[in-house]
Structure formats: C-alpha cells, structure tokens
Amino acid sequence: MITRLLTSALFAGAASGLIAALLQLWFVQPVLLHAELYESGALLHFGADSNIAAAQDVGGFDLVRDGLSIVFTMLIYSAYAMVMLAAMALAEERGAQISARTGLIWGLAGFVAVHFAPGFSLAPEVPGVAAADVVLRQIWWFATVGMAAVAMALIGFGKGWMAWAGAAALLLAPHVYGAPEPEVFTGPVPTEIGALFAARAFGVGMAAWALLGAFSGYFWSRQIGAPAPAPST
C-alpha cells in the first residue's frame, strides 16, 4: 500500500510539477524578474510621473536558477500528491470512486485549500514587498491550509447543512481573524506588476493542481505500484 501510494504520488507529482514549472517559467518568471529590477533599484518608479518603459528585457532562461525551479516545483507537487493520495486512498476505502475524472475535482479542491485560501489574505507577492515576520505568516499559512482542507472534505463528503455551515466557518475564520500584515508598505514595485504576478500565480496554480488531481486519480486507479495480483488457480 505504501509503495503504491508513493509510486502514484511521484508519477503524478513529477508530471504535473513539470507542467507547472514550464507554465511558471513562461508566464510567472518574467513578471518576477521584472519586479526584481525594481527590488534591486536598477529601476525606480515615481508614481504618476514615471517614464520607465513598461516592457523591459528581463533576460532568458537561466540554467541553474530555472533548473532548480523545475526540480523544486516537481518536489513540491510530489509532496502535495503524497498528502492528496493518502486522503484519496482513505476515501476510496469508504466508497468514493477515484479516477482521473473525479481526481480533477480533488485537484481543484486542493488548489482552493493550499493555494487560494491562504492567498486570499496573503496574496502571492513579488520580491521586495513589505511583509510581516515570516514565522508568523508560516503559522497562519499552515493553520489556514489545514482548516480549508477540512472544509473541502466537509463539502465533498459531509451530509446536511451542519457540515456545510462548518465548512463555511472554517473557510472564513482565518480571514476574519486576519493574516499577519506589515506595519507599513515599502514595496518599490509598480502595482501593475504585483497584480499581474498574483493573477498569474493563481492561474498557473489552478491549472497545475487540476492536472495533479487528474494524474493522481489516473495513476491510483491504474494500480501503478500495486503488488501483482496472485495468479488464479
């Protein structure tokens, strides 16, 4: 069972992580590199009076930096897949059907829980923006992801309005409580770049999570890594 879970998770994580990394390098990385020109002070914008061209040369593919990004994206999506497939295996034992098709819904729920729910208050941010203490934000991030994941399970498998009300409360609570915010804003990056970065990060995340769910369901339902059935006699 462990081998089957790990094999499916690594296959699904590697496949969707590779696609996520390529989407990220194409759509998100140029925005991030553009922001770094302002973070480093190479570009300075002065509000309404800026005359800096919106189009900047941010360089091409950096073998080491972008290669590491690809490796780490595949690792992170494999980690997501391990947690999601563990939940899928438990759900299947209780009668849920796990396939590529149902996996798509699992993936979208995973995106909501792990990417969108924390990002609703701690938006994906470009380098150089003001932020609160990283440890406080990480604690809030894990608490929010955990509560949103339970909420997704309640919506998917709970029965009756009590489950749905509980899910709504779990989804709202971290944002009503509030994420750790900086005391002052010091970001040197134009808001246009920051907004595009957040939108692109969410979009790529949603696509990658949908694929992760579908691949996880596919490899799991194909019994990849399961011991061969005993020959019938």
Place this chain on the structure above:
Amino acid sequence: MTTQTQTITQSKSGISTLGAALLVAAMGLGLMVVTGHVQAATLHDAAHDVRHATGFPCH
C-alpha cells in the same frame, strides 16, 4: 469459520490503509516543509522563485 476469517482479513487491510495513508501524508508534509518553508539560506535561494509563485510565505 470462513466468515470469521474474512472479517479479520478485512479489518487488517483497513488498518494498513490508514497506517500507510498517515505515513505517506506525513512524508508529504515533511517534504512540503523542507522544499517550501525551511528558511535555511541554500534551500531558500534554490526554491526562491517557486516559493513566490506558489504563494508560500517567503523571506
């Protein structure tokens, strides 16, 4: 006798699914923390762009 054996086998496989799921989920969480959240300089620099893109708290 046959029924009894089946029951035992089923409950055994139930426990192993839960155990395997918990173990693999814990490994996944550990991997998520190492790749996405540990602030050690080398790890942070290597994963920097991904952490920003996946919305993990960074810096």
